[in-house]
Amino acid sequence: MESLEVERNWSVLEFYAGIGGMHFALRACGVPFKVVGAFDINTTTNQIYAHNFPNVLLHQRNIQVLTTKTLDKINADIWTMSPPCQPFTRLGKKLDVEDRRTDSFKILMQNLVEMQNPPRFILLENVKGFETSEARELLIETLQKRSYIVKEYLLSPAQFQIPNSRPRYYALARRTEGATDVELSSQPTLLTELPFASSASTCCHSVGEYLQDSAGAEYELVPDKFLGKHGIVLDIVDRRSTRSSCFTKSYTQYAGGTGSVLCTNDDVQTDNIKTSSLFERYEKCVDDEERIALLRPLGLRFFTPREVANIMGFPSTFEQPPMTSSRQMYKALGNSINVVVVSLLLRYLLSAEF
Ligand SMILES: C[S@@+](CC[C@H](N)C(=O)[O-])C[C@H]1O[C@@H](n2cnc3c(N)ncnc32)[C@H](O)[C@@H]1O
Numbered sequence: 001m002e003s004l005e006v007e008r009n010w011s012v013l014e015f016y017a018g019i020g021g022m023h024f025a026l027r028a029c030g031v032p033f034k035v036v037g038a039f040d041i042n043t044t045t046n047q048i049y050a051h052n053f054p055n056v057l058l059h060q061r062n063i064q065v066l067t068t069k070t071l072d073k074i075n076a077d078i079w080t081m082s083p084p085c086q087p088f089t090r091l092g093k094k095l096d097v098e099d100r101r102t103d104s105f106k107i108l109m110q111n112l113v114e115m116q117n118p119p120r121f122i123l124l125e126n127v128k129g130f131e132t133s134e135a136r137e138l139l140i141e142t143l144q145k146r147s148y149i150v151k152e153y154l155l156s157p158a159q160f161q162i163p164n165s166r167p168r169y170y171a172l173a174r175r176t177e178g179a180t181d182v183e184l185s186s187q188p189t190l191l192t193e194l195p196f197a198s199s200a201s202t203c204c205h206s207v208g209e210y211l212q213d214s215a216g217a218e219y220e221l222v223p224d225k226f227l228g229k230h231g232i233v234l235d236i237v238d239r240r241s242t243r244s245s246c247f248t249k250s251y252t253q254y255a256g257g258t259g260s261v262l263c264t265n266d267d268v269q270t271d272n273i274k275t276s277s278l279f280e281r282y283e284k285c286v287d288d289e290e291r292i293a294l295l296r297p298l299g300l301r302f303f304t305p306r307e308v309a310n311i312m313g314f315p316s317t318f319e320q321p322p323m324t325s326s327r328q329m330y331k332a333l334g335n336s337i338n339v340v341v342v343s344l345l346l347r348y349l350l351s352a353e354f
Pocket of ligand 1: 016018019020022039041045062082085104335336
């Protein structure tokens with residue numbers, strides 16, 4: 001196992017902090033640290049963050065207003081960041097650096113160029129697609145200019161025995177005095193495996209291990225509207241499944257492409273359900289009523305926010321504040337990160353092996 005650099009209590013600045021996925025990942029990775037500041041403009045995610053980390057200095061502020069002088073004064077060892085991903089998503093307009101939502105990231109990069117005390121480590125997370133963006137070019141150019149060794153990854157929790165797909169881009173950067181010009185100017189290659197986290201095992205946890213105890217949970221059934229009109233696009237899994245699809249901020253709002261739904265009828269095996277005779281019949285139904293009647297026995301329900309959080313690696317101590325609705329929680333979780341994957345990345349970044 002890698003040896004962690006525990007020479008001191010690392011000070012951390014959490015940009016685009018959201019609900020604190022990075023903070024939980026830092027806790028999980030086992031290094032001593034203190035978050036000296038967290039920044040986000042969103043009132044709802046800030047409520048969730050503040051509820052879970054009442055002692056952190058959380059700034060409800062636009063990152064664009066941060067100056068080089070302020071950042072130099074804070075002088076943090078580690079920066080974590082998940083800049084807004086809409087400018088890079090597959091289904092979006094892909095405006096990249098022309099999108100106003102990338103402005104704060106560009107300003108942050110400019111600050112990094114001008115700072116006297118740049119952080120020693122940086123971890124950036126974004127959607128798959130960021131790796132081919134101009135924003136990524138700006139990131140690598142800036143980091144190399146300031147003598148960072150950079151490693152880039154495309155990873156999904158499914159590689160780490162977690163039954164969920166969430167392919168994401170990650171950049172790890174460590175500032176170093178001893179790097180050669182060649183090291184600092186060569187383009188990093190996009191890696192798909194972490195050196196010491198075994199991702200080869202075929203054993204995978206099952207969805208059932210992440211479900212709530214039925215006693216304390218309130219389940220939301222998949223509405224008839226989805227069953228009658230969009231059954232084909234629902235991604236159906238059951239408690240024995242070793243996979244689920246990525247939970248997005250629109251989970252429960254649209255039937256397709258926003259996250260899996262759970263079949264609660266244990267007699268039904270969902271592995272190949274879309275090619276089964278059930279869905280052959282579904283395709284032949286003449287109206288919504290008939291389709292609803294056909295799918296109702298599956299007992300389809302949504303994963304609860306707690307269950308989505310479990311699958312995304314949030315610890316049991318993570319709480320939904322009383323004033324936050326389930327809808328708000330799904331949205332915030334959909335924008336967040338897989339805590340387990342990021343903790344493995346942080347462990348590597350902060351190890352002597354990096
Ligand atoms: C992809 S999410 C980050 C999620 C976070 N890693 C988490 O674990 O929840 C991006 C976050 O950046 C925030 N944000 C976007 N633009 C911002 C800006 N200019 N200044 C501060 N926060 C911003 C959004 O409110 C959102 O919470």
